[in-house]
Amino acid sequence: MELRPEDLDVQRLGACRIQSPISGAHFVADGDRVVLHSNPAKLQSMLEKDGKLLALEKAGPREKIYFDPSKLKCGIVTCGGICPGLNDVIRAVVLSLYHNYRVKTVFGFPYGYEGLTYRFGHTPVELNPAAVSRIHEYGGTILGSSRGNQDISEMVDTMDRMNLGLLFAVGGDGTLRGAQAIAEEIQRRGLKISVIGIPKTIDNDISYVERSFGFETAVSEAVESIDAAHTEAKGARNGIGLVKLMGRESGFIAVFASLARSDVNICLIPEVPFSMEKLLENVRARLQSRGHAVIVVAEGAGQDLLGDTHERDASGNVKFKDIGLFLKDRINAYFKGAGVDATLKYIDPSYTIRSVPANAYDSAFCLLLGQSAVHAGMAGRTNLVVGYWMNTFTHVPIPLAVSARKKVDPDGWVWSSVLTSTGQPRDMR
Amino acid sequence: MELRPEDLDVQRLGACRIQSPISGAHFVADGDRVVLHSNPAKLQSMLEKDGKLLALEKAGPREKIYFDPSKLKCGIVTCGGICPGLNDVIRAVVLSLYHNYRVKTVFGFPYGYEGLTYRFGHTPVELNPAAVSRIHEYGGTILGSSRGNQDISEMVDTMDRMNLGLLFAVGGDGTLRGAQAIAEEIQRRGLKISVIGIPKTIDNDISYVERSFGFETAVSEAVESIDAAHTEAKGARNGIGLVKLMGRESGFIAVFASLARSDVNICLIPEVPFSMEKLLENVRARLQSRGHAVIVVAEGAGQDLLGDTHERDASGNVKFKDIGLFLKDRINAYFKGAGVDATLKYIDPSYTIRSVPANAYDSAFCLLLGQSAVHAGMAGRTNLVVGYWMNTFTHVPIPLAVSARKKVDPDGWVWSSVLTSTGQPRDMR
């Protein structure tokens, strides 16, 4: 579907009339935007055709804001699987509300959207600088999390009853759809509550967001499993190291981990189909020529080989069959059948990848992301996520962000670089 | 079985008549020993009864050595599963032979005992200081490894044919039994080849050896999985983190990891039986009182709950059924049955624990262990392992070292400290 410039416009609660309390800031002007594309030819033809470029609104502090900080009550909620940097984000939001805007009431809702729903009986936690001062040193989320959406109406009731003006929802695809539904219900009721999404996806698969927090940290952790697999593979005659990494629908973690460790000989991702025959052939050839092999597989890869499944988890995500164990069994059987004395070591780092604290760069990124979310909310923006595009923090309408998953482009330069690095054939079907 | 002082005596190839080339060293005197027990009352009664104390020979450089360094050829072999520090040990042996004794010929045999056996066709690698200079920065073993013993006679043939005087065998229980058989065959043939074992057991379960290399590093790695499990457990309502750690017959890794992270609420080891009923009861009580629970289980724990098995791997070790997956299923089923909405996250760090390079302390330990092995071999000792006892490097006859596995004493202070720390009941049967 062709994007139109207006698809990138951000929803606002109303006009900004209050002077920002941030002194000496360099404010973002209202029309500041960043283009969606960097190809000059494309830009030129776009201008010739429409007289306008596709561009995202820049994030950052505005000179005039929508909410009166002295009266504002805010809430924050973390949903879905944990991800490095969640506590950094919570902390950044709280510190920015307190120190930049002098907002004094921030509630953390426990266990995701459950915390906004009566029947679970969770009590919101008051968050302030003292409460969050060292939380970035921990993995996970101090608020707890849960999967699945709750009753939209009930959640809006809670916010209305608590007199919240601003809700920060940190979560993935499902959470953001929930946030959109909440924002729409708020609009329907004529309430003045802003809903700001902070995209959390360890798989880095949200559209129009170049980079998501925690992704780098996850790649670093993934690399340790690859190192282990490589060491095991080299330690045995015909040693094979097989590592399963996160990546349900997008293989970014597998891809970047393979680029970071060119010891990987075969990288399998959901975006690029393969057949068992070709895979086994390649592993065998590799063992013959080099004596060992390292294979990385994203959890969503090769699902067509596993037979169909229709199970879904509480978030509505399709439940994946385990490609790692499947490959382990098939490769072992193949070499046994072929009379080759191969030793396969299977590593599934699972939750260890996502439960660590953010690394330095992700920490800085979370700080900036959290600040951007606060600026967006204070300026009365709503139904958006804060994103990052062309080195700039941006506002992305939620409908746009959840319109499709970002995927590794099998024809793009990143995947080409993976092939260049692993030496695997482009076509393994 | 009661030990007699002579059980601790070490076998020698012959008298030491050659002056050690180590200048300015502080040599260990021939009778230097270290007592086996530290309890003064026990020592006193022992002396009164036998007029003698049980004591191990001290390791270290001797002023007079057995082998003529200028003519000596040495070999080194690494067997069984990999373990942090293997490359440190190889490096220490090579550097000590070269720099301390000026031995110039050291062969590394590839892939464990296979490398000493004709039919595998592996070619020995010449090792020298340049070849090993940075290998300690890698996990695994540069020589490769394999499980299982090979034909003893054939291996002695190889050594004889290559004119080896000294073989270092780095490995666990099975490897050391193999080394003993080799030493006995050497003796039968009247050859003058010394066989020095360097005990490798990530489980720290070799008798009369207080501490084995790589153990600390393994504990550090294990702790990261516990941290992940704790983070996951705290991130969900009724969150349970379950971590399976190495420890087939001895639970030392689980024990020390639980002491290092007192976030562990239940620690299960092979030495201490438990019933599912009591375990489930305890987990439930913990969830009720604290909302989350962290469980650590050693792979050899609770095998009686899994039904009998007689499978063995190539090293002759009993193949264990997977207690981790078993517990995961049983705990999930239990809470489902009880209508409790619990979230269990299972972490099996598997090979990532053993494939990392040694940490600083293990590195230093490996250096000293390797040096000790070289000193022992140069002094014509044979059929022994180098050990560590009462802060001293020692010589332990192989038959003694493999007489029984070292186990966590369920009545000792270490296990008591674990109970103190986790708060779990002493009896969970």
Add this chain to the structure above:
Amino acid sequence: MELRPEDLDVQRLGACRIQSPISGAHFVADGDRVVLHSNPAKLQSMLEKDGKLLALEKAGPREKIYFDPSKLKCGIVTCGGICPGLNDVIRAVVLSLYHNYRVKTVFGFPYGYEGLTYRFGHTPVELNPAAVSRIHEYGGTILGSSRGNQDISEMVDTMDRMNLGLLFAVGGDGTLRGAQAIAEEIQRRGLKISVIGIPKTIDNDISYVERSFGFETAVSEAVESIDAAHTEAKGARNGIGLVKLMGRESGFIAVFASLARSDVNICLIPEVPFSMEKLLENVRARLQSRGHAVIVVAEGAGQDLLGDTHERDASGNVKFKDIGLFLKDRINAYFKGAGVDATLKYIDPSYTIRSVPANAYDSAFCLLLGQSAVHAGMAGRTNLVVGYWMNTFTHVPIPLAVSARKKVDPDGWVWSSVLTSTGQPRDMR
């Protein structure tokens, strides 16, 4: 100075007529470019004025290449201070030349430009996949490095005599100016040798290059010193932690480290002047209100306070006086004078920040950068550096890259975010 579109054009040795041996690659088309700016309004007015946008040539493999791989000899040289990722870059260049283009002769020149100069007597090292297979696990550079340029004519003589077609020069500002001079001398002589620069600057201060390799790793390391300073500061009454970080003319490391650790209360960089009076006032206020303070200072900050200096090092860089020790003394004296019992701990991590191996993300980045450099060279480009801009690897003419240093913009959003995070006043003069 206003940039013109032609300032971004890249120099070529000649037409590309040889088919690339890379099979199945997705080649970059010849005109592919990426715009220099992302502001739609600016782009629009540029087009209206010039009919053209400022844009950089994209890096990547070309379908037709300039050099015949079977006859090509290449060289690589690393200059200046070490930086995380140097070995990754060397490795990526060698692997890409071998595996992608089947170039079989690659020389490493020892100790920077010295290695290209007769009188030092260094012997070039032959590099191949085996020689570089694990070098990315080490910090530093396997080739060694040196500061300072050497005689240009003599270096071109060496290349000519060795029949080199392609030189990769990894280094900073000074190195790149040297590479430019080499490329110009090559052109003067009518030789067909391509010179490709790979920008190395731990300070991340090269123009038109968004991100330089090793920078992230350096920030991670810097953060550890900040953590130490914070711990020390909190451990004492009126504790002050003072950390000096790299950053001679640009404060990027200090800036990103401060964003990664919002424990920093004052961040001082070369781009933003300050007075001792204001600084001391701020530290005092912070101690009074919070009991401790953490200060980060880039080495090039506050040089005006130290008196003038005209010393230069072998690379021609101005030798900086030590602002860290200066601040330490002045702050100590101030509180002593004021009768305040303050405890200042000074940390200068110095070389520990730059000597570590690259982290996972930098490793992946180095791989892509090295591949891009090889593609550029094989396509006959010369006198350029490979850069990164708008998420794309690019070709940047060396004269453009060295035209000015990239600096932290005191009026930009990054510095604003630092102020937001530290709480320090915008103006401390």
Add this chain to the structure above:
Amino acid sequence: MELRPEDLDVQRLGACRIQSPISGAHFVADGDRVVLHSNPAKLQSMLEKDGKLLALEKAGPREKIYFDPSKLKCGIVTCGGICPGLNDVIRAVVLSLYHNYRVKTVFGFPYGYEGLTYRFGHTPVELNPAAVSRIHEYGGTILGSSRGNQDISEMVDTMDRMNLGLLFAVGGDGTLRGAQAIAEEIQRRGLKISVIGIPKTIDNDISYVERSFGFETAVSEAVESIDAAHTEAKGARNGIGLVKLMGRESGFIAVFASLARSDVNICLIPEVPFSMEKLLENVRARLQSRGHAVIVVAEGAGQDLLGDTHERDASGNVKFKDIGLFLKDRINAYFKGAGVDATLKYIDPSYTIRSVPANAYDSAFCLLLGQSAVHAGMAGRTNLVVGYWMNTFTHVPIPLAVSARKKVDPDGWVWSSVLTSTGQPRDMR
């Protein structure tokens, strides 16, 4: 001075008549001891002469305790420089008092002995399991620290007034002397307050204590500086890496770091004198033969070369002149004078070594040490430190522990192993 068996006897407040609330524990019997020596010949002759062995009392839980837990108030204080594991120790003491003995009142005194002294106006902090639950994840001490002793009488007044029964003093030599003075004043006044020392010495230099907490972690950190120095040294022609490590009077950190990284070519410690001439000669020889050199120097080494000093810090420790900067200047001057183009990089990791959290093994050790301290105090022992000897936690009378500093024995096997590893001559005077 010859030790007599009674010098090892531990002081008690009175008889233990209360049943320990620890259920199912394996209690330490009253006479349980561990011998001071492990040499069988020495033990035998000792028995023959005195009829008794030198032995330390074992630490651990007693079946009968002295204090009534329901009425007991405890205090804890951390003094002197920070050290990895301080928070682990605080946490272990609090958790053991709460969970094992059900003591409900534990005060943390801020900033060392200052916290026990009126005039500083510090308020004691109530510590409980919630307050300490995650503090082991931080470096430093949550209580803060200070150097120097305070008025003994005033401190005892505070304890008396607060009705404290048990004080845990974590600190080094000076702190322990203070604790002894406090215990003596308590005895003089006829109070029933137990004073238990927990020896904190990053230098590992307390007598009759084999191992002190934080030492291993410090060695690990030190090794990172050595790695940096080695990388720098190898990266330059005639590169020299010089690292200064902690170790005022004892060189244990330098020694173990050098064993952990056999890249060290010269290790200088306070216990082994050297002359500049011999040192410079050795560095030069090393550069000639290998092209680079790595030197590690403990801060207390070579003080005789620096001229005399009588300055002392607030703890009464002699202020050391900076041997690191001295060597840096002298080595640079020497090679300049000799016309050798050498590049020396100096690294002083300073506080970064001591401010990190404890590693896994130190964490476990701190837990056991803290538990041991609590058991000792509850059993009415006083004027002792908890130590570790022959793999057993022990009670060491403070006067014995502070009688002399533990030093590296220049004639022992550890230093011999260092020489073996570095290759430096035994005599460098």
